Amino acid sequence: MGKATIRDVAKAAKVGIGTVSRVLNNSPKVSLATRMRVLGVIQNLDFHPNNTARLLSRKIRIHNIGVITPPFTNYYAFADRLRGVQRGLAQTPTDYELTLFSVSSLAHFDDQLALILQVRNVEGLLIIDMDLTEMQVDALRQAGIPFAGLNHFRGRSWTCIGTDNIEGGQLATEFLINLGHTRIAYVGDDFPPEYGWPTGEERCAGYKSTLRKHGIEPLDELIRLGPYDYQSAKTRTFALLDLPEPPTAIFAMSDFLALGCIAAIRQRGLRVPEDISVIGYDNLELSFHTGLTTVSQHLELSGELGIKYILSMHGGAESEPAAAPSLPPQSVIVRYTTQSISAA
Amino acid sequence: MGKATIRDVAKAAKVGIGTVSRVLNNSPKVSLATRMRVLGVIQNLDFHPNNTARLLSRKIRIHNIGVITPPFTNYYAFADRLRGVQRGLAQTPTDYELTLFSVSSLAHFDDQLALILQVRNVEGLLIIDMDLTEMQVDALRQAGIPFAGLNHFRGRSWTCIGTDNIEGGQLATEFLINLGHTRIAYVGDDFPPEYGWPTGEERCAGYKSTLRKHGIEPLDELIRLGPYDYQSAKTRTFALLDLPEPPTAIFAMSDFLALGCIAAIRQRGLRVPEDISVIGYDNLELSFHTGLTTVSQHLELSGELGIKYILSMHGGAESEPAAAPSLPPQSVIVRYTTQSISAA
DNA sequence: CGATTCTGTGGAAACGGTTCCACAAGAATC
DNA sequence: GATTCTTGTGGAACCGTTTCCACAGAATCG
Numbered sequence: 001m002g003k004a005t006i007r008d009v010a011k012a013a014k015v016g017i018g019t020v021s022r023v024l025n026n027s028p029k030v031s032l033a034t035r036m037r038v039l040g041v042i043q044n045l046d047f048h049p050n051n052t053a054r055l056l057s058r059k060i061r062i063h064n065i066g067v068i069t070p071p072f073t074n075y076y077a078f079a080d081r082l083r084g085v086q087r088g089l090a091q092t093p094t095d096y097e098l099t100l101f102s103v104s105s106l107a108h109f110d111d112q113l114a115l116i117l118q119v120r121n122v123e124g125l126l127i128i129d130m131d132l133t134e135m136q137v138d139a140l141r142q143a144g145i146p147f148a149g150l151n152h153f154r155g156r157s158w159t160c161i162g163t164d165n166i167e168g169g170q171l172a173t174e175f176l177i178n179l180g181h182t183r184i185a186y187v188g189d190d191f192p193p194e195y196g197w198p199t200g201e202e203r204c205a206g207y208k209s210t211l212r213k214h215g216i217e218p219l220d221e222l223i224r225l226g227p228y229d230y231q232s233a234k235t236r237t238f239a240l241l242d243l244p245e246p247p248t249a250i251f252a253m254s255d256f257l258a259l260g261c262i263a264a265i266r267q268r269g270l271r272v273p274e275d276i277s278v279i280g281y282d283n284l285e286l287s288f289h290t291g292l293t294t295v296s297q298h299l300e301l302s303g304e305l306g307i308k309y310i311l312s313m314h315g316g317a318e319s320e321p322a323a324a325p326s327l328p329p330q331s332v333i334v335r336y337t338t339q340s341i342s343a344a
Numbered sequence: 345m346g347k348a349t350i351r352d353v354a355k356a357a358k359v360g361i362g363t364v365s366r367v368l369n370n371s372p373k374v375s376l377a378t379r380m381r382v383l384g385v386i387q388n389l390d391f392h393p394n395n396t397a398r399l400l401s402r403k404i405r406i407h408n409i410g411v412i413t414p415p416f417t418n419y420y421a422f423a424d425r426l427r428g429v430q431r432g433l434a435q436t437p438t439d440y441e442l443t444l445f446s447v448s449s450l451a452h453f454d455d456q457l458a459l460i461l462q463v464r465n466v467e468g469l470l471i472i473d474m475d476l477t478e479m480q481v482d483a484l485r486q487a488g489i490p491f492a493g494l495n496h497f498r499g500r501s502w503t504c505i506g507t508d509n510i511e512g513g514q515l516a517t518e519f520l521i522n523l524g525h526t527r528i529a530y531v532g533d534d535f536p537p538e539y540g541w542p543t544g545e546e547r548c549a550g551y552k553s554t555l556r557k558h559g560i561e562p563l564d565e566l567i568r569l570g571p572y573d574y575q576s577a578k579t580r581t582f583a584l585l586d587l588p589e590p591p592t593a594i595f596a597m598s599d600f601l602a603l604g605c606i607a608a609i610r611q612r613g614l615r616v617p618e619d620i621s622v623i624g625y626d627n628l629e630l631s632f633h634t635g636l637t638t639v640s641q642h643l644e645l646s647g648e649l650g651i652k653y654i655l656s657m658h659g660g661a662e663s664e665p666a667a668a669p670s671l672p673p674q675s676v677i678v679r680y681t682t683q684s685i686s687a688a
Numbered sequence: 689c690g691a692t693t694c695t696g697t698g699g700a701a702a703c704g705g706t707t708c709c710a711c712a713a714g715a716a717t718c
Numbered sequence: 719g720a721t722t723c724t725t726g727t728g729g730a731a732c733c734g735t736t737t738c739c740a741c742a743g744a745a746t747c748g
């Protein structure tokens with residue numbers, strides 16, 4: 001059922017297949033009577049034309065690039081990357097389309113990837129903020145689909161376009177230390193996080209190593225890990241504020257969580273940055289508007305470079321992949337949520 | 345050229361087409377020597393398999409819904425809507441994919457639409473923040489593609505999922521008047537705006553009618569129209585502040601512009617809301633984080649209802665379109681950028 | 689009234705892959 | 719040495735449309 005073809009329709013309406021096709025395409029050369037009869041049969045049989053056959057017959061080739069997107073928390077980080085992808089695509093005069101696959105869990109990601117591999121309806125793949133297993137990488141290579149991750153993970157054998165998270169963690173921590181802070185808390189996600197990406201772990205490692213470099217021992221009570229959401233970041237910040245000796249600065253693993261921290265601090269009647277400094281990570285467009293000090297990781301640019309990389313791969317020889325594009329160095333964008341401890 | 349088929353490859357490699365297909369699909373039942381020879385020929389001829397033929401032959405049917413997105417200003421409004429679309433799709437257990445078409449100008453929009461109609465690679469269409477001409481509507485209906493606009497325009501013959509902009513304009517203005525303001529400025533886009541949507545015009549109409557209802561004559565010097573961008577909103581706000589008698593409140597046509605207004609006011613050393621109140625329109629997630637008072641227009645929900653509407657259309661009879669879903673009434677979300685004039 | 693156009697219509701061939709059956713030739717088995 | 723099994727291969731048939739050519743019958747024309 002539901003598998004009616006144009007031939008079934010033709011038979012049922014006692015016309016030729018050409019006539020059915022003409023009706024479907026609103027060709028004027030069909031008499032009204034015939035047209036009505038055919039349309040009736042189409043309704044009856046619940047016939048839906050198969051677009052694949054249509055495209056094949058018309059010799060239309062469609063090219064599209066898949067974009068795999070993580071679940072919905074921190075949507076703006078994804079949005080900033082996607083904007084870059086669209087911008088990059090618009091700058092290249094090609095007829096590629098963008099197909100969005102959204103993923104609701106790690107298992108679902110695996111399914112989606114398997115489906116994409118099987119159907120192969122995509123000539124390139126951009127994977128936002130998710131990690132790949134070696135098996136998945138092999139499968140992708142096998143299938144000859146150019147792909148890149150939009151993010152950065154250390155030591156991966158595949159192209160990741162993003163900035164180094166350990167370095168970024170060091171940068172943020174160094175910045176706070178230079179401001180005179182020594183009691184610096186870290187608010188981030190669990191290890192291993194739900195979606196298997198080591199981003200938070202790396203940023204935290206950068207935080208710890210920098211503290212040690214300056215002779216400060218990282219304290220467990222100042223490192224608050226948990227689910228990656230706004231509410232939870234608030235809760236963990238409250239816990240920090242309840243400490244006998246609260247931190248004077250917080251490094252949040254992302255701007256999204258940083259906003260949760262700030263909300264919690266203000267809710268307690270404390271001021272940012274006068275009482276506590278907060279630095280985030282991402283430099284979302286959102287963070288410009290909220291005046292958040294943060295580490296810029298060139299989200300939008302990563303999307304733009306990513307799509308261009310994919311497009312460059314597809315034209316030519318797949319044996320020698322184009323050099324992975326690299327982003328400019330990340331840096332601390334100083335705004336209004338951090339200040340020197342001596343100024344307090 | 346570039347049009348090599350599997351048969352060309354077979355001929356050139358002196359093998360059967362079945363063998364070529366087996367090489368392409370990594371079937372184990374091909375001897376190494378043959379495989380290498382075929383791969384060589386594939387490289388030589390620059391052969392790329394036609395995926396449409398593949399899908400047809402494998403009897404795989406792909407269903408996708410197109411999403412047309414406006415240019416890149418105010419990307420977060422689009423992102424909030426898109427998030428709703430993805431959420432709605434995830435809630436429905438179907439195998440639809442989402443294809444993104446981005447549009448860079450009105451002419452480009454027309455081209456894109458024509459292309460979509462011609463190729464018909466899409467079984468439903470969600471049009472974000474763009475208006476359609478009657479011709480375009482007819483063409484879409486003709487093609488039998490269910491579609492909906494994510495926004496709201498008065499008196500359109502097609503389904504628009506959004507909240508009424510005149511009402512919203514009234515709501516915002518009424519709110520400011522109730523706070524005691526009488527010198528209320530409006531900052532919005534040009535009429536007719538670049539992309540042909542009357543959103544700004546309608547909001548401004550609501551603003552004017554509400555002023556008049558309260559016996560206040562709208563003043564040209566307080567109505568500042570111009571390009572839809574952040575910088576320009578700042579410039580226009582500076583002009584308002586330079587007036588002999590500046591406004592005590594500003595109604596910005598969108599949260600995005602409102603943030604520009606606020607930035608300008610603060611840059612002059614004035615305070616929001618103590619010196620000037622600002623209300624926006626949209627209730628982006630961003631606006632929650634910036635503490636902006638605004639009119640909620642249920643952006644995310646519009647996406648969710650939109651995709652569900654499209655999906656419901658496609659299953660059943662196209663003759664009787666499902667009732668267009670309607671959003672809950674909009675309301676003013678009071679945050680921290682507005683206050684009573686007497687409190688100053 | 690026969691020749692010519694026009695209007696609808698039927699259906700074979702084509703689009704470019706996959707799949708399945710047939711089969712050759714060498715290897716393994718008895 | 720005859721039989722069976724295995725491995726690799728060739729190519730027809732098929733997927734579901736569009737398109738083009740052929741053609742019947744009605745209308746128009748000289």
